[in-house]
Structures are given as C-alpha cells and as structure tokens.
Amino acid sequence: MDKKNIVCTSSILGEDMHVVAYGKKGLPVVVFPTQGQAPESLEEVGVIDELADYLDSGTIQLFCTETVDDESWGGTGDPAERAQRQETYYHYVVDELVPLVAKMNKSGARPLALGFDAGATQASVVALRRPDLFQGCVCLSGCYDARRYFGDWMDATLYDNTPCAFLSQMPVDHPYVAVYNQRQLLFCTGQEASEADSLRSTHEMGEQFARLGVDVWCDYWGADVTHTWFWWKKQLRYFLPIVLDDVEKTTAAEKPAPAKKRATTRKKAATTTAAKKPAAKKAAPAKAAAEKVEEPAKATAKKPAAAKATTTKAAAAKPAAAKTTAAKKAATTKAATAKKEVAEKPAVTKKAAAPAKAEKPATPAKATKAAVPAKATKAAAPAKAVKPAAPAKAEKPAAPAKAVKAATPAKATKAAAPAKAPAAKKAAAPKAAAEKKPAATKTAAKSAATKAKSAK
Incomplete structure (x- = not known):
C-alpha cells in the first residue's frame, strides 16, 4: 500500500500541519481523526487495514489531516478565541488542504469528508458550508451542536461552525438546498449511553433536513452500539460501498451538460465542413463531367x-x-x-x-x-x-x-x-x-x- 507523509505549512494557521496520504488514486477522501488524535492514529486502530482493498484497487485515496481540536472544541480558554481558532481551521481546510488534495490526487473529483467523533463534526462543517468543494460527508458519532463544547455561549463565528444552528435558520429556498440534494450526506450514530450527544444532535439534523426537503441519510444503530472504533469500522465497511456507488451515479448525471456542449461543437464543426464541402464537390462534378465527356x-x-x-x-x-x-x-x-x-x-x-x-x-x-x-x-x-x-x-x-x-x-x-x-x-x-x-x-x-x- 502506498503511503506518503506530507508537511503542509499553513499560512492561515501559522504552523505546519501534518497530512498522511494512503493510496495512489481514486476518489479523494479527507479524513478527520477523533478529538486530539494524530493522523497516524487511523492506521494504529486498523481503519487503513479495513479499507485496504479500496486503497489497493485505486477506488479511493485517503488524506488524513491533523486538527487543532485541543485549541477549539476541546480548549478551555476564551470562547471567542476558541471559536475563532475553529474558524481559522475551517479556512485551512477549504483554502489550503483541498487544493493540496486536488494537486496530489489529479482526478478532478470533489473530495468526500469522513470523520469520527469530533472529526465527524469537522467533516459536517466543511461539507455543509462548502458543498461546492465537497462531494458530501460520512459522519460517524459526531456532535453537531456546539453546546457540548461551549455550553450556552454563542457568537457569529461559532454559529457558522455549528450545523444544528445554521441549518435551523436556513430558508427553504436557499441555493444550497438544491446542492445538498446532489451530495451524499450520511449521519450515523449508535443508541448506547455513550452516544447520547451524537444521538440527540443527529435527530435535530434529520429534522432540519426534512424541513428543507433535503434527501439525507440519518441512520441509527442499536442500543448496544457504543462510541468506539469497533463499531465505527463496522459502520464504515457497511456504508462506504453504498456511498461510493451513489457518488458515481450522481457525478455521472452531472456529465451530460459538458457532453452536450461537445456535441454542439461537433455539430457546428460538421456544419462548417459541410458548408465548405459543397464548393469542392461542385468543382469535382464539373471535372468528372469533363472527364466523362472526354472519355x-x-x-x-x-x-x-x-x-x-x-x-x-x-x-x-x-x-x-x-x-x-x-x-x-x-x-x-x-x-x-x-x-x-x-x-x-x-x-x-x-x-x-x-x-x-x-x-x-x-x-x-x-x-x-x-x-x-x-x-x-x-x-x-x-x-x-x-x-x-x-x-x-x-x-x-x-x-x-x-x-x-x-x-x-x-x-x-x-x-x-x-x-x-x-x-x-x-x-x-x-x-x-x-x-x-x-x-x-x-x-x-x-x-x-x-x-x-x-x-x-
């Protein structure tokens, strides 16, 4: 399996960010680890081995990035500074990481966002705020309500990073609603006690998407499903082939427009050629007539x-x-x-x-x-x-x-x-x-x- 360690010097965050790439080609997937964990932690817990067949076949290519969760969601400092740090991290992802992924992947495909726990929160934020850049998200056991980390405190910056908050205020005629329906949005959680915050916020997300008329997949596993890697790997293995198939169908449906343009261009070219040919043909028959008459x-x-x-x-x-x-x-x-x-x-x-x-x-x-x-x-x-x-x-x-x-x-x-x-x-x-x-x-x-x- 191909593995590359990349150091991305972020001018937005003002520090070096560590990124690990697995695989050589395929649909790019930006992976956010659990709160406070390094990118290599996914390999240590067996996620990379679980997806080895997808990586070796070139179906997907993973880009596991470092986070600043300990300075934002998990920090203990000033809420405004923590909220601003989260906003800065969001800009690092959309303005620096996504271009880096596109450069390395070279497929031209929009990346899919994948996350676990706090990583699922990050995946939902970037995919819902920038559906033009991301093909969708697969969020496992995430909490989409900032109250888990900030209590009742809220400002405009934190509001932009809280899916439950901005979705509840989104009008049904918002341009993003149509785009969401062309993306793969998956939210899954277990129903065991350790999944309480995830279960509550996932229900809220489902209600808001229903109000907007967005076709989203909110899946709730049994009461024995805990907030652990054991279940996340099972869920990932179950959902990934379904999501990838849906991505292929959706992106294939987007291609007809460019194809029509090419067809129109060809028709125009054919028309131009046809317009030119008659002149040549007219001359040719005259010549042929002369030859036939002479013969x-x-x-x-x-x-x-x-x-x-x-x-x-x-x-x-x-x-x-x-x-x-x-x-x-x-x-x-x-x-x-x-x-x-x-x-x-x-x-x-x-x-x-x-x-x-x-x-x-x-x-x-x-x-x-x-x-x-x-x-x-x-x-x-x-x-x-x-x-x-x-x-x-x-x-x-x-x-x-x-x-x-x-x-x-x-x-x-x-x-x-x-x-x-x-x-x-x-x-x-x-x-x-x-x-x-x-x-x-x-x-x-x-x-x-x-x-x-x-x-x-």
Whole structure:
C-alpha cells in the first residue's frame, strides 16, 4: 500500500500541519481523526487495514489531516478565541488542504469528508458550508451542536461552525438546498449511553433536513452500539460501498451538460465542413463531367479505327471481285449487286470515322483513273467532324449528345461515293469495249486484204 507523509505549512494557521496520504488514486477522501488524535492514529486502530482493498484497487485515496481540536472544541480558554481558532481551521481546510488534495490526487473529483467523533463534526462543517468543494460527508458519532463544547455561549463565528444552528435558520429556498440534494450526506450514530450527544444532535439534523426537503441519510444503530472504533469500522465497511456507488451515479448525471456542449461543437464543426464541402464537390462534378465527356470522345475515336480496318478490308475485297466479274458476261449485273452491297456497308457502319477509311478502296480504283477516287479522299474530310467531341470541354452534360450527332457523319456515307467507283468502272467497261472494237476492225481489214490478194 502506498503511503506518503506530507508537511503542509499553513499560512492561515501559522504552523505546519501534518497530512498522511494512503493510496495512489481514486476518489479523494479527507479524513478527520477523533478529538486530539494524530493522523497516524487511523492506521494504529486498523481503519487503513479495513479499507485496504479500496486503497489497493485505486477506488479511493485517503488524506488524513491533523486538527487543532485541543485549541477549539476541546480548549478551555476564551470562547471567542476558541471559536475563532475553529474558524481559522475551517479556512485551512477549504483554502489550503483541498487544493493540496486536488494537486496530489489529479482526478478532478470533489473530495468526500469522513470523520469520527469530533472529526465527524469537522467533516459536517466543511461539507455543509462548502458543498461546492465537497462531494458530501460520512459522519460517524459526531456532535453537531456546539453546546457540548461551549455550553450556552454563542457568537457569529461559532454559529457558522455549528450545523444544528445554521441549518435551523436556513430558508427553504436557499441555493444550497438544491446542492445538498446532489451530495451524499450520511449521519450515523449508535443508541448506547455513550452516544447520547451524537444521538440527540443527529435527530435535530434529520429534522432540519426534512424541513428543507433535503434527501439525507440519518441512520441509527442499536442500543448496544457504543462510541468506539469497533463499531465505527463496522459502520464504515457497511456504508462506504453504498456511498461510493451513489457518488458515481450522481457525478455521472452531472456529465451530460459538458457532453452536450461537445456535441454542439461537433455539430457546428460538421456544419462548417459541410458548408465548405459543397464548393469542392461542385468543382469535382464539373471535372468528372469533363472527364466523362472526354472519355466517350476517346472511345468513339478508338472504335472507328477498328471499324475502318474492317471497312477497308471489305471495300478492298469488293473491287477485286468486281474486276474478276468484269471479264464475264454478267459483269453489269454483278457490278450492280456489288454497288448495292458497297452502298449498304457504309450504312451499317454509320460511325463518325467509318467513311474516312473508304480512302483505301481508292487503291483498287487506280486500275482506272485515280483522279475520281482522289475526290473520295476529300470526302474523308467529314472524318474531322469527330472533333465535335471537343465541345465536351464546355463541361455541359448535353455536349456528349452533340458529339453523337457529330457522329452522323453518316452523311459521309454519301462519301461512300467511292462506291461510285464501280460506276467509274462501269464507264470504264464501255471504254474497254470501245478499245477492243478497233482491234476487231483491224482483223476484219486484214482478212479483207487477204481475200483481195487471193482474188488477184
């Protein structure tokens, strides 16, 4: 078990105060020993051993402090000086000891005040006068009426240190009433003769709390329960787990307010982020639109390439067939059929650049006159109409649609004029026939000359 001896130089009391800390962490508990006893007395009577499991587990951390009871409650001097000494001790606790406990404990939790006999009186005074600093008090066999120590004498200073006195004058609408209901206030006493002063004053406390509407726990043990450590340790062991559980519930109920603030802050941050994001998103879609529009254009550009290759092969094959059939008698009919097929082909491949590849059929046309197919190459110009995909850069979704219309360079199917090449070929056929006729005329002339010679 961790134990630390601390010497606190009190400027308020004008002397060094001895404090013993037990445990490393947990709910801080400020402990006031019995009248005139040192802080180590709690260890000597077995209180520390009784709470060893709470201390070792880090559930609680005890801060046992020295008192000046022999100069105040138990003194024999001037009542005003004794009362003032008690007031000075009260300020030492709230102004010097509590900050020291907070510094050492580091949990940020309000300490619980625990006391036995006169120590219970001290615990009740600090917890009821400063409920903002203390989470509550566990008072065992204390006397809360100063008459036990001062008789009938009373002044304003002693009044402030007498719970039975100031509670009886507290109005029901006092701000502390609501705070008391958020604290753990426990007063226990036995009913044996040695507990007479404690029993009487505890009853008075219970009556005043009832008048104020404060939910307080005043517990009265049997007639055999004496004013001794034997019973106090039993009572402590019985009450502590209940009080600690109640402290946990009460403090947990206090946390929602800060949590709401954090939630509000997060919402605000989220709103701000959301407000900023749309701008970025707006830009992104525009970009994406541009990319999407460009992609189809690229795809269109690529696809025609394949189409071109196919068209070229088909076109190339057709003129060859046309040449072969030209030598036959059915050349005219087949040429017409070929013409229809060639005319139908471009119509099937109505794609932007399809006509462009019709340039290659010009190669077979060289068999006649390259000049005519050459004009067909000009028709390839419409292929440039693929550029209309560029308008996609205008970042308007409608642009791609125009790009599709641009693909209507199917008009270029007229450019399929290359197909007219067969017409040229048709024209070429008569020419060829014309050329062949002279040959036949020469043969006829020769045979006529031969006949003439033989006649001679």
